[in-house]
Amino acid sequence: MIQEQELKTFVEGTTNYFEVAAQQPASIGSPYLVTEGTPSCHEYTGMISITGKREGVVYFTAPKAMLTVLLMKMQESDFSHETMRDLVGEVANTISGNARKDFGRDFVISVPSVLSGERPEIPSAAGTRSFVIPINWRSHSAKLIVALK
Amino acid sequence: MNANGAKRAMKLMIVDDSNIMRRRIERSQQFEELELVGTACNGLEAIEMFRKMDPDVVTMDLTMPQMDGIECIENIVKIKPAVRILVISALADKATAVEAMEKGANGFLNKPFTDRQLNEAIAELIR
Numbered sequence: 382m383i384q385e386q387e388l389k390t391f392v393e394g395t396t397n398y399f400e401v402a403a404q405q406p407a408s409i410g411s412p413y414l415v416t417e418g419t420p421s422c423h424e425y426t427g428m429i430s431i432t433g434k435r436e437g438v439v440y441f442t443a444p445k446a447m448l449t450v451l452l453m454k455m456q457e458s459d460f461s462h463e464t465m466r467d468l469v470g471e472v473a474n475t476i477s478g479n480a481r482k483d484f485g486r487d488f489v490i491s492v493p494s495v496l497s498g499e500r501p502e503i504p505s506a507a508g509t510r511s512f513v514i515p516i517n518w519r520s521h522s523a524k525l526i527v528a529l530k
Numbered sequence: 531m532n533a534n535g536a537k538r539a540m541k542l543m544i545v546d547d548s549n550i551m552r553r554r555i556e557r558s559q560q561f562e563e564l565e566l567v568g569t570a571c572n573g574l575e576a577i578e579m580f581r582k583m584d585p586d587v588v589t590m591d592l593t594m595p596q597m598d599g600i601e602c603i604e605n606i607v608k609i610k611p612a613v614r615i616l617v618i619s620a621l622a623d624k625a626t627a628v629e630a631m632e633k634g635a636n637g638f639l640n641k642p643f644t645d646r647q648l649n650e651a652i653a654e655l656i657r
Contacts, residue, residue, distance in 0.1 A: 397642065398642050401642040401643065401644060402642035404644075452550075455550070455554060456554075456557060457550060457553065457554075459549075459553075463549075464549065464550060467548050467549050467550050468550055470548070471548045471550055471551060474548075474593060474620055475620040475641045475642055476620075477620070478593065478619065478620025478621045478622060478641070479620055479622045479640070479641075480622075481621055481622050481623035481626070482622035482623055484623075485623055485625070486621075486623045486625040486626055488623075490593060490621075491593075492547065492593055492594065492595045
């Protein structure tokens with residue numbers, strides 16, 4: 382299961398993403414462990430599978446309204462469904478890739494895959510427990526979910 | 531220099547599997563010395579485009595489907611050893627940066643980045 386220091390790596394990665402890419406810091410809530418079932422998610426979820434010295438999945442899930450503002454902050458003018466999917470995948474990829482600074486190169490990340498829809502359910506990764514890192518940015522809420530063996 | 535004595539623009543190719551990132555890099559770069567000649571969303575497409583467009587400068591993502599950036603760098607450096615390559619990747623471990631440079635990359639910029647960081651990295655690359 383993930384250690385406190387490892388969780389800190391993802392908190393810092395999330396903080397850095399919003400500070401740099403969105404040019405506006407996010408407020409990161411206290412991470413918590415999901416004790417029953419799978420965590421709920423928003424309309425768009427980017428997923429990165431982790432293999433190598435650790436196994437599991439990292440998810441970034443956010444509502445369309447938040448992604449729209451994020452895209453505007455990035456000077457993007459295309460707000461299509463495909464662009465929303467692209468963005469959640471890119472955020473999940475960036476935060477997971479940045480984690481290699483602490484985890485090292487054997488923390489192997491996949492290319493992103495994306496879930497979208499009204500209430501998509503994230504698949505549970507066998508043998509893992511999910512930690513949720515709440516993200517509050519402007520008036521919106523999103524989550525980074527880290528499920529590692 | 532061309533026949534009129536004017537300096538020829540360097541040809542730029544952008545490789546990234548994210549449309550948002552490709553457009554972001556395209557928008558941010560403000561160098562008169564660079565002319566965008568193509569974009570590609572994976573290593574295989576990049577090699578094909580590279581052969582066709584013969585770019586002088588390439589920005590290269592690493593984590594991509596079909597063929598990753600490291601393998602792509604190896605291939606395009608064999609085609610044109612003088613090509614200048616800036617890796618733009620989320621992979622933040624030192625070993626990956628070292629490997630990319632050993633394969634032939636000339637610079638490494640971590641995602642996420644600001645426009646200023648990108649422009650400084652490209653300026654360094656084409657200096």
